[in-house]
Amino acid sequence: MHHSAMAATPMRSALFKVASTLRVTEGDDRTASVPQKHEGGSSMTQARRVVCGADTLPIYEAPTSAPCPSLLTSRERATVGVDALSCYAGAMPGKEKPTHSSSTNPYIPKGDGDAAVQAYISAMPGWKRALGAQIDATVEKAFPNVCKQVRWNTPFYGKDDGWFLAMYCYKKYVQITFMTGASLNPVPPKASKIEGIRYLDVYEDQALDTEQLTRWVLQSLKLPGQQL
Numbered sequence: 290m291h292h293s294a295m296a297a298t299p300m301r302s303a304l305f306k307v308a309s310t311l312r313v314t315e316g317d318d319r320t321a322s323v324p325q326k327h328e329g330g331s332s333m334t335q336a337r338r339v340v341c342g343a344d345t346l347p348i349y350e351a352p353t354s355a356p357c358p359s360l361l362t363s364r365e366r367a368t369v370g371v372d373a374l375s376c377y378a379g380a381m382p383g384k385e386k387p388t389h390s391s392s393t394n395p396y397i398p399k400g401d402g403d404a405a406v407q408a409y410i411s412a413m414p415g416w417k418r419a420l421g422a423q424i425d426a427t428v429e430k431a432f433p434n435v436c437k438q439v440r441w442n443t444p445f446y447g448k449d450d451g452w453f454l455a456m457y458c459y460k461k462y463v464q465i466t467f468m469t470g471a472s473l474n475p476v477p478p479k480a481s482k483i484e485g486i487r488y489l490d491v492y493e494d495q496a497l498d499t500e501q502l503t504r505w506v507l508q509s510l511k512l513p514g515q516q517l
Contacts, residue, residue, distance in 0.1 A: 389414065390442070394458040397442050405439040416493050417463050424456055424465060427499045431506040451514015454506065462490040465502075468515030473508050485515070 389395055395412035397405070410421040428446050429435055436447045446454040455466040470477045470487025479488035491497055 388412070392459045393417070394442055397439050399438070399440050401438045403437050406437045406444040409439050409442070409444045413458055413463075417458050420463050420491060420497060421456065423497050423499065424463075424502070427497075427502050428454060428506055431503045432510060448510060448514055451516045453509035453512070453514060459490075462492045465489040465491065467505060467509065469509055469512040470505075472512055473505050477505065 387396060389412070393414050395409055395414075397409045397412060399405070400408070406425060410418060410425060413421045425444075432446075432448070434448075436449075436452075438445050438447075443455050443457050445452045451468070453468050455468070457464050457466070464479075465477075465488065466481075467473060467477050467487045467489070469485060470481075471485045473487070477487035477489045479490060481488060489502075
């Protein structure tokens with residue numbers, strides 16, 4: 290199986306220590322790295338991330354792989370967004386490093402390939418873990434050569450020219466993101482602030498329609514990978 294193994298390009302490269310908090314609300318957008326094909330190989334370009342948590346997040350120290358929210362304008366925060374871990378270079382003295390956001394999404398180091406995604410799934414809490422494994426297995430069965438990565442605590446699924454699907458944990462549901470969702474038939478039910486993006490929210494008492502998810506994945510493979 291082929292997986293992507295490419296490093297992310299930072300929006301701003303610097304270490305910043307701040308003593309502020311950033312409120313991220315459901316529906317905001319995040320950033321993610323998307324593979325962009327070029328002659329002779331692939332490189333990573335910044336893309337808007339379209340999944341997020343709902344948290345008031347302490348910002349401690351930003352690694353060079355992500356922008357620090359304290360330096361972004363309110364407009365940039367609304368359209369880009371950053372998870373706590375992207376500005377987290379270690380726990381504050383005397384405090385344990387959190388393992389999950391208040392929306393229950395796992396904090397997972399960025400990584401490429403299946404192992405990084407399986408680490409995320411293993412950290413999904415309660416009933417969400419089995420659902421995450423089911424989503425992952427359905428995508429992989431439909432597209433065995435799928436590329437996988439974890440960025441900003443989110444697993445992404447893609448192909449050579451970009452990403453087409455992601456998932457993220459909220460308190461009451463797991464959200465599946467379809468990067469080219471507006472072009473799928475039928476259109477996934479939930480709209481996004483980003484043109485073309487659609488979501489499917491799966492709650493604990495709902496069964497995942499794996500046949501429909503498979504059809505959406507197969508349709509996504511015929512569309513250009515998302516590069517926001």
